[in-house]
Amino acid sequence: MQSSNTLVEHDSFRDHLGIVTDGGKRKVVYPKKPAGKFYNARTIFSLALLAFLFGMPLIKVDGHPFMMLNIVDRKFIIFGQLFGTHDFFILALSFITLIVSIILFTAVFGRVFCGWACPQTVFLEMVFRKIEFFIEGDYIRQKNLNAAPWSGSKILKKLSKWTIFFLLSVLIANTFLAWVIGTDQLYKIITEPIALHKGGFIAMMLFSGAFYFIFAWFREYSCIYVCPYGRLQGVLLDKNSTVIAYDYVRGEPRGKIKRGEVRTEGDCIDCKECMAVCPTAIDIRNGTQLECVNCTACIDACDNIMEKIDKPKGLIRFASENNIKNRTKFKITARVIAYSSVLVILLTVLTVLISSRKPIDVTILRAPGMIFQEQPDNKISNLYTMKLTNKTFHDELITLRLENTEGELKVIGNDIKLPSGDVSETKFLVLLAKDQMKQMNIPLEIGVYKNGSKFETARINFLGPIQQKQ
Numbered sequence: 001m002q003s004s005n006t007l008v009e010h011d012s013f014r015d016h017l018g019i020v021t022d023g024g025k026r027k028v029v030y031p032k033k034p035a036g037k038f039y040n041a042r043t044i045f046s047l048a049l050l051a052f053l054f055g056m057p058l059i060k061v062d063g064h065p066f067m068m069l070n071i072v073d074r075k076f077i078i079f080g081q082l083f084g085t086h087d088f089f090i091l092a093l094s095f096i097t098l099i100v101s102i103i104l105f106t107a108v109f110g111r112v113f114c115g116w117a118c119p120q121t122v123f124l125e126m127v128f129r130k131i132e133f134f135i136e137g138d139y140i141r142q143k144n145l146n147a148a149p150w151s152g153s154k155i156l157k158k159l160s161k162w163t164i165f166f167l168l169s170v171l172i173a174n175t176f177l178a179w180v181i182g183t184d185q186l187y188k189i190i191t192e193p194i195a196l197h198k199g200g201f202i203a204m205m206l207f208s209g210a211f212y213f214i215f216a217w218f219r220e221y222s223c224i225y226v227c228p229y230g231r232l233q234g235v236l237l238d239k240n241s242t243v244i245a246y247d248y249v250r251g252e253p254r255g256k257i258k259r260g261e262v263r264t265e266g267d268c269i270d271c272k273e274c275m276a277v278c279p280t281a282i283d284i285r286n287g288t289q290l291e292c293v294n295c296t297a298c299i300d301a302c303d304n305i306m307e308k309i310d311k312p313k314g315l316i317r318f319a320s321e322n323n324i325k326n327r328t329k330f331k332i333t334a335r336v337i338a339y340s341s342v343l344v345i346l347l348t349v350l351t352v353l354i355s356s357r358k359p360i361d362v363t364i365l366r367a368p369g370m371i372f373q374e375q376p377d378n379k380i381s382n383l384y385t386m387k388l389t390n391k392t393f394h395d396e397l398i399t400l401r402l403e404n405t406e407g408e409l410k411v412i413g414n415d416i417k418l419p420s421g422d423v424s425e426t427k428f429l430v431l432l433a434k435d436q437m438k439q440m441n442i443p444l445e446i447g448v449y450k451n452g453s454k455f456e457t458a459r460i461n462f463l464g465p466i467q468q469k470q
Contacts, residue, residue: 018281018291019220028146029220030139031129032276036300045116046126053119057178064393065182072180075421081354084421086361086389090353097346102229104339106236109318110243114229115294120214120222123172125279125295128165128215135161139276165216166208173207220280224291233290239321240333244294246274246285246316247324254285257309267311274298274316284316360396360418361389362448364458367427372464379408380464381431388426390418396450400428403457404445407432418450430462437464 021027059066061080068077076083076091083091105112115121135157136142148154178186181200189200214222223230237243246268255265268285275283277297282289284298302316322328367383375381390396398416402409408431416426430444442462447454 018283019224027281029279029281030142031279031281031297032139032273032301033133034277034295034297034300036303038296038300042116042296043126046122049117049122050127054175057175057183062393067179068182069179070181081357082391082393082421084391086391086423087357090350090357093346093350093353097343097350100339100343100346103232103236104336104343106229106232107238107241107339108336110237110241110288111230111233111292111294114223114227115296118293120227121293121295124215124219127168129279131164131168132161135164162216166212169212169215170204170208172211173204176207177204220291223293224280230290230293233288237288238335239325240331240335242318242320242323242330243288244284244292244296244299244316245288245319245321245324247314247319248285249324249327251285251315267306267315269305269309271305273301273305277301288321357391358456359390359392360450360455361387361391362456362458363387364446364460366460366463375431378434379431380434380437381429382462382464384428384430384460386426386428387423388416388418389423390420393420395419399449399452401447401449402430402444403447405432405436405442407436407444409446432462432464434465440464 019027019029056067057065064080064082065077066080068075070076074085076087102113132142136145145154145157174186174190177189177200185200189197189204194201251266251268253265254268254270255263257263257269272283274285275281275298277300278284279295279297280291280293282291284292299316299318303313306313306315320330323330364384364386367385370383373381373383386400388398396418398418400409400411400416408429410429410431412427412429416424418424432442436442440463442464444460444462446458446460448456448458
């Protein structure tokens with residue numbers, strides 16, 4: 001988003017990354033500590049997210065986790081409900097809904113997720129960076145400390161920071177493991193001998209090392225080089241997408257402010273405060289860029305400067321290309337309506353599927369390839385296959401009863417025991433007397449009971465020969 005003359009002058013930013021030197025080496029980023037209403041709002045929102053992340057694995061309902069995402073065993077507990085491989089279509093639809101939601105929010109609001117809700121940004125900017133500011137000071141002190149020779153004070157500060165970083169990384173790794181395997185299993189890994197849980201201990205240390213590497217050194221490289229979401233901007237954003245944008249119409253031409261002089265330039269005084277606070281070392285005045293994570297630090301920095309020089313705030317703000325160029329307000333486009341419609345449909349279907357989901361699914365079908373069989377004592381039998389899916393946390397003992405007619409129901413094999421989260425198949429016979437065969441298909445009702453309590457009535461057809469009248 002630039003005027004044509006400014007774009008030619010400042011277009012060199014596209015030839016290099018702000019985090020890489022001309023020699024190809026890494027340029028360490030020392031962002032200035034942000035301050036302002038957006039930073040305060042992000043802090044409060046981040047505290048809520050951190051409370052959710054660290055607190056949710058500790059919550060239990062009837063002795064079971066309220067939230068657990070066990071990818072290894074394909075067992076998921078979401079808001080107290082147990083989901084497994086038998087709920088694959090619900091989980092798949094949930095994932096599709098999430099993707100559509102991300103596409104919608106990116107198309108309309110840019111990378112708001114990155115700056116406000118992404119775990120990478122939340123941990124780095126709201127946890128690790130705050131600790132760094134507390135121990136080493138703001139960006140200038142950090143630069144001076146790193147450039148200074150090693151001394152007792154420097155060793156103490158660096159060792160304190162690295163130790164706290166590593167302990168936090170271990171805590172985060174254990175929290176993520178708790179989301180996967182549950183707090184009970186995690187407690188065993190921590191308290192019992194390592195030899196009993198070698199795999200879990202190795203996983204915990206690998207996660208801890210990875211988090212320490214990311215938050216202590218890799219940092220903004222994760223967003224710029226690794227994260228695929230940033231690459232989606234190129235296809236998801238258009239000129240109506242709301243992003244963090246510099247108002248070049250109002251700000252250009254830039255010029256330093258001079259006391260007592262009548263200003264003829266634009267409102268941008270080229271103080272570079274927006275660049276100083278940027279955690280990915282970009283100049284937002286160059287327009288929308290891949291490296292921008294919508295953290296809003298530049299908005300707060302610019303607003304603070306505008307307030308000091310008695311200029312209106314919002315030189316850098318949430319806006320679209322067309323908002324700035326045409327001086328218009330946000331409007332709903334056809335693309336927004338299309339994405340929103342798809343999202344509403346997906347959410348509706350997902351809500352219906354979850355609300356109609358039964359604790360135990362029962363499916364009874366006649367055994368394939370078989371019609372009926374002649375049995376002793378002038379009886380006819382049909383063989384059925386029953387599939388049971390237990391979506392509860394409890395093991396159930398299932399019994400069947402023939403309810404709407406006289407006859408026999410015989411389960412083949414042992415009692416029907418249905419473990420928690422399991423799927424089982426069993427076969428049973430229904431026997432009716434020949435004199436009951438008044439029609440070829442006889443409707444039957446099978447009562448399905450768990451622990452002696454009826455929870456469903458299955459309706460099936462009994463196939464037999466029609467008895468000829470004498």
